[in-house]
Amino acid sequence: MIRVPIARRAVAVAAGLVVLLLAAGVATLTLGRLGLSLADLTSWPPTGKSKFVLERLRGPRLVVAAGVGAALGLSGALFQNVTRNPLGSPDVIGLSTGAGAGAAIAALLFPGVVPTPAGALAGAVAAMALVYFSTGTGFRHPGRLIVAGIGVYAIGTAIIQYVVYAVERDKASVLTAYVNGSLNTRSWEQAATIWVVLLAVVPFVMLLSRRLTMSELGDELAAGLGAEPQRTRVAAVVLAIVLSAGAVAVAGPISFIALTAPQIARRLTRLPGPHLTLSALTGALLLVLADLAAQQAPIPVSLPVGIYTLALGGLYLGYLLIREWKKGTL
């Protein structure tokens, strides 16, 4: 019997995450004023109220949340592998905001001319080019990466605010959606966008995963073992940018899912490795839970989900900054 070295613990954690994700999905559809009963959920085809809730209201929103969360988690895992630091995440270094600015320009200034995902991708690429060249050391030094990221984040936010103000002067909800990210009133079209991006990118990530595992050993060892670390890095950054841009195109620059999901996955398994699958599952679970909170919170206005992830993720970022500073990696 050949003992294939797949850690049982990783499989168990993955199964647990899937169960939780399904539970969170059921909760999203059943809780609250317009919630469906379990009987509604199991009767097929849906009719009346449950048809409306499933097809128009919460169904697409849930599918978008899971897809966006998975894309952000995967993108974070790729970036943290490349930078070899938890702080080297797309949301910390301005990638999401750059994509958000691109999406805002495409959707609001050139509606119908430039597709939103294309705008998001262009914004993401521009933001990463700015970060890459302004650090002077590429993506290598986490401290510089964060400082450059703050600058790019500020530029991106300024562009979003300008564009939204110029076009939608009176709509605060539009502004928060573009600055913080939102899942309110998502459509099946957006669900299709993010899942097509995921399905297109995931096979490449799978092809890359063994090399990413080797990259964790550092450039010299990885090169000595024939894992071509430089090419791996470029490929990982490209895939991460596409994933983030796809997520931002359909939900805005939702913060801190990409930062936290890979770290949670790492702590759950206590194993080495890029944790690609687990980061994607964790990201999906986090965002579905955050959106569940956004929908069911006992406050009169329904705040966009990005505000919730921003508040919780900000605390986590503070904790990470202190920890990394103490370790001397900043």
Place this chain on the structure above:
Amino acid sequence: MKIATRNLTISYGGAPVVGDLTLDIPEGEFTMIIGPNGCGKSTLVKALGRVLKPDSGTVELDGRDLWSYRGREAARKVALLPQNPVAPEGITVSGLVRRGRYPHHTLLRQWSRDDEGAIAAALERTGLSELADAQAGQLSGGQRQRAWIAMVLAQQTGLLLLDEPTTFLDISHQYELLELCRDLHDEGRTIVAVLHDLNQAARFATHLIVMNGGTVVAQGPPSRIVTTELVRDVFGLACDVLPDPRTATPMVVPHAGRVATAP
């Protein structure tokens, strides 16, 4: 397994660190490279291990340009253990050693009996079988360095390149590691190691390469080339060279320090 350099030049964007070097690494020997800091010895080993790309000239492996091989193909022939490697968080000893099997895997052939055999043999060879499931981060310095050696052994190459393998080890573990390297050489491997300690190099190497200023200034069996003049010219150190009372290999005794006087 023949590895050699032909007019190899490497510069990190400035003055060349290794300049126009043509060198044959003798097959089947335990070669040690010594020389003062910045003489290019680490750079040379990295070039031989396909980590640094030459600015001009070539590294030839079995008569072919090393960079014309695919990464994994080269890594099945040459293994490199760099200076001060860092283990990923949470990895076990056997997990670390398993990474040495990467060059033997392809898209379709990911894991096999060969891998298990190679890992078990590498752990056995380095005396780590009992610690296979231990966390790499919790090993002592000597054990950790043996775990890294086990990883490159699992790579099953004919040539091992070790960049300062004894740095950060206390003296007993330095000798333990050098004896392990000597045994690995006795089993038929070609080994190239960068070392700082002249006396250790003279004791264990079967072939010595002395570098200075990015080029090779002397090479041959230690007993022939380690002389007072060489140490003075290369390291700028006044010394006597005596036969080592235990192994009869050359032993460098520096002149520096006060002569002890009877109390």
